[in-house]
Amino acid sequence: MPDLQLIAAQDSSTHPPVKEVNVGSKREWNVRASPAVGRSRNPIRETLASITANQPSCSKTPINLGLGDPTHYPLHPPPPAAIEAVAKAVIGGGSNGYLNGVGSTEARQAVVDYHGRWDRVKYDISDIVLTHGVGQGLDLLFSVMIPPASVERSNILLPRPGFAQYTALLANLDAEIRYYDCVEEKDWEVDLEMIDTLCDENTRAILVNNPSNPCGSNYSRQALKDILEIADKHKVPIIADEIYGHMTWSSPFTPLASLSTSVPIITLSGLSKRFLVPGWRFGWLCLHDPLGVASSIKSGMQCWGNRFMGPNSLIQSALPSILATEPEWYDEVINKIELLAKIVYQGISDAPGLSTTFPSGAMYSFVKIDTAAFPSIRDDVAFATALYDEQAVFVLPGLCFGMPGYFRIVLGTPSEVMVDVIGRIQEFCDEHSVRD
Known part of the structure; x- marks a missing residue:
């Protein structure tokens, strides 16, 4: 049997004695979240919760036009082929396992075929990364493109007004956010001079x-060409958020990548809006790199894709059938949104103290509030709060998009519901506005 005392003596000669613990001191819990959490709040969800926390004072049925969810009422059934393909994937039992982190070959090829057919842009499947919706695609892309501040200073250009999630997703990164204006008097096309001024040697991307x-x-074809000219001048890539691509009615949609012969374009798209299935959480990234200058971004996208092991395997299996949806189905959806756009435009034009431009794409109308016409209402948040309380209509204040003094209406209801909404808004404005 070993001599335990000898072993202990030898051990103490090579290791310093353990310090005595002061049993009188008491260590307190110090469990903390990162400060990035506070900076990453989603103002859309928070505003919705805040304004609708209490029941309206009126007896009217509440109508929620705050979230861009085309299934809420719903606007239109999803493509029948999409439902059949997903059901087949579930019942077949062969689509339950892990896939390549950037997406299966078949699903990525379906995306290549889709953009070749609709956008006239040629991609290779290696240019495609599938994601858990466009939100996660943006998160992935920002993480790949923006370096830590300790390594390199950087900035990114975002539109104003713009989608609130851009800022929320950038909150835990080190990039400086620079906003360029979209000009209402020019149908909300971008302030080109402002973009030109904001770009410098530290600009990592322009988001359009x-x-x-x-x-x-x-945007018109010429407006997009003008943006590309500035990006080429400064040698800055463009992130093209085209989740509403081809959801237009007054004029055709022009994919930004279809115009670029030099500027790298990373296009984001997905199923949530055009295919009316936001809850399926399925999107993708496409890299168009005409001069081959963005290979590190391509490698980074693939690396980050494998961190999440790709989106839902069932939807990946069904994707070729989903993306092959016939044009007639899209036409039915667009005709409904266009009708809603006309109802809102005419109704807002007849409402005292409000004005709007005629929307020509996506599924929104952005309405301007003449604050002088509503002396008892201090701002857009107060306007939306009072409208919900008195008329049970929820609209999203412009503050959520970096544009106080406006509110957004979602064009996603049956037409008779929107007619009711407009009547309530007009009644509210008649009650609160002061005419000259």
Whole structure:
């Protein structure tokens, strides 16, 4: 049997004695969340919860036009082929396992075929990364493109007004956010001079959202060419959020990548809006790199894709059938949204103290409030709060999009519901406005 005392003596000669613990001191719990949590709040969800926390004072049925969810009422049934394909994937039992983190070959090829057919842009499947919706696609892309501040200073250009999630997703990164204006008098197209001024050697990307949320605009071909010219001048890639691509009615949609012969374009798209299935959480990234200067971004997208092991395997299996949906189905959806756009435009034009441009894309109308016409209402948040309380209609204040003094209406209800909404808004404005 070993001599335990000898072993202990030898051990103490090579290791310092353990310090005595002061049993009188008491350590307190110090469990903390990162400060990034506070900066990453989603103002859309928070505003919805705040304004609708209490029941309206009126007896009317509440109508929620705050969230861009086309299934809430619903606007239109999803493509029948999509439902059949998902059901087949579930029943077949062969789509339950892990897939390549960037997406299966078949699903990515379906995305390649889809954009080749609709956008006239040629991609290779290696240019495609599938994601858990466009939100996660943005998160992935921002993480790949923006370096830590300790390594390199950087900035990114975002539109104003713009989708609130952009800022929320950037909150835990180190990039400086620079906002460029979209000009209402020019149908919400971008302030080109402002973009040119804001770009510098530290600009990592310009984000362009077209068709626009919240503006409901569809940029002209020339406007997109002008943006590309500035990006080429500064040698800055463009992130093209085109989740509402081809959801237009006044004029055709122009994919930004279809115009670029030099500027790298990373296009984001998905199923949530055009296919009316936001809860399926399925999106993708497409890299168009005409000069082959963005290979590190391509590798980064693939690396980050494998961190999440790809989106839902059932939807990946069904994707070829979903993306092959016949054009006639899309036409039915667009005709309904266009009708809603006309109802809202005419109704807002007849409401005292409000004005709007006619939307031509996406599924939104962005309405301007003449604050001088409503002396008892201090701002857009107060307007939305009072409208919900008195008329049971929820609209999202412009503050959520970096544009106080406006509110957004979602064009996603049956037409008779929207007629009711407009009547309530007009009644509210008649009650609160002061005419000259």
